[in-house]
Amino acid sequence: MSKSILMHENGGPEKMQLEEVEVGKPGPGEVKIKHTAIGLNFIDVYTRSGLYKTPLPNAVGREAAGVIVEVGPRTKGFKKGDRVAYCGELGAYCQERIMGVKQLVHVPKGVSDEQAAAIMLKGMTTEYLIDHCAKPWLKKGDIVLFHAAAGGVGLLFGQWAKARGYKAIGTVSSPEKAALAKKNGYKWVINYTKQDVVAEVKKITKGKGVPVVFDGVGKDTWEASLDSLSPRGLMCSFGNASGAVAPQSPGILNAKGSLYLTRPSLGAYTATRADLEASAKSLFKMVKSGKVKIAIDQRYPLGEAAQAHIDLESRKTTGQTILVP
CATH class of the missing domain: 3.90.180.10 (Medium-chain alcohol dehydrogenases, catalytic domain)
Incomplete structure (x- = not known):
């Protein structure tokens, strides 16, 4: 038994x-x-x-x-x-x-x-996100945005991205989580409870936005993720921690800069x-x-x-x- x-x-x-x-x-x-x-x-x-x-x-x-x-x-x-x-x-x-x-x-x-x-799950998720899913959009030195940087995937992502030569911005909900994210590879950390995520991303990137956003949060971060992207950037929506994103018109991708959207899964990779x-x-x-x-x-x-x-x-x-x- x-x-x-x-x-x-x-x-x-x-x-x-x-x-x-x-x-x-x-x-x-x-x-x-x-x-x-x-x-x-x-x-x-x-x-x-x-x-x-x-x-x-x-x-x-x-x-x-x-x-x-x-x-x-x-x-x-x-x-x-x-x-x-x-x-x-x-x-x-x-x-x-x-x-x-x-x-x-x-x-x-x-x-x-x-x-x-x-x-296993979080690590192989990190591996496919960085080394496969987003790789065509990135070159060494690029800045990326990752939501929930102090979570299970987030802490692995910060270290992995740094090892690959990317600079990561992470979002968190507290000073304690901000300190943890910084210790795990994030160059910049945004406390979304006190700071405007899009404004801070634009400040860090000198108004350009980032080529890729990694969003495992879902409903609560959808708009900020799209608005943080540079033209022709990739929105990588890989989770729904806050709930599923509501149905969207494809036209939103055009309006916000000819963006790309993927909804990947570990199973497919x-x-x-x-x-x-x-x-x-x-x-x-x-x-x-x-x-x-x-x-x-x-x-x-x-x-x-x-x-x-x-x-x-x-x-x-x-x-x-x-x-x-």
């Missing part, structure tokens, strides 16, 4: 309950994993609330690390005792699980289980096994190099997943958060 956070209906954090479940044995192409650390991400909130529709009941999370304790027949590339991690596979809020190996990657020496669990392995390899290489440092700022026991969601939604968390099975 294994303990699992199960959700039988969508709703608030209280809908997630700790239950005993029978795990069973892995079938062909599958492994049984004993989790050592589970990642917490805002997509878990979307799953729980029902914004992202998923089959019920489910164990909510999509990211974890652990060790393989049993291997099913005809399973290639993985063996008992391997340290592994994954993201994008629904059902991670549990002690043990059975899953196929399609989404699994090996965790190399020099990267801890906690680090891997905390950054890691759709093939080769893409997944390349992204994970790039992420782990960056961590082992020390150019991107991983700080686990919050740890919650698995049974306190509801409190972790409450803290995440109220923006009390910073950086990386894990659940401990």
Whole structure:
């Protein structure tokens, strides 16, 4: 038997309950994993609330690390005792699980289980945003804007952008988060509760605006993001932390300077096994190099997943958060 956070209906954090479940044995192409650390991400909130529709009941999370304790027949590339991690596979809020190996990657020496669990989704998101999605728009020395700079993706983004030679402006909601963002690679930080984001961006860029805005906030930052772009700039809208953006007319992109808009997902950038392995390899290489440092700022026991969601939604968390099975 294994303990699992199960959700039988969508709703608030209280809908997630700790239950005993029978795990069973892995079938062909599958492994049984004993989790050592589970990642917490805002997509878990979307799953729980029902914004992202998923089959019920489910164990909510999509990211974890652990060790393989049993291997099913005809399973290639993985063996008992391997340290592994994954993201994008629904059902991670549990002690043990059975899953196929399609989404699994090996965790190399020099990267801890906690680090891997905390950054698979956020880290590979950062990797595709900077190294693939926005790369055609950028050259070394360019200034970019990232919203929620003290969040999980935000702290990784600041370091990664600096390592690639870009100068990042980050938005935050408090002086404490501003200091944290500055420590993690941001050259400029805007406190949006006290400063006008667009005005500050224009001041920093001498009126030009930025070639790319990375916006994982959604509804609350949509207008400011578009108005911060230079002509023919790229609006990279990759999340909905404040809610989904209302339907827009394509004409808004013309009116604000022949802008480009993309709504990317990690799944599209890691759709093939080769893409997944390349992204994970790039992420782990960056961590082992020390150019991107991983700080686990919050740890919650698995049974306190509801409190972790409450803290995440109220923006009390910073950086990386894990659940401990």
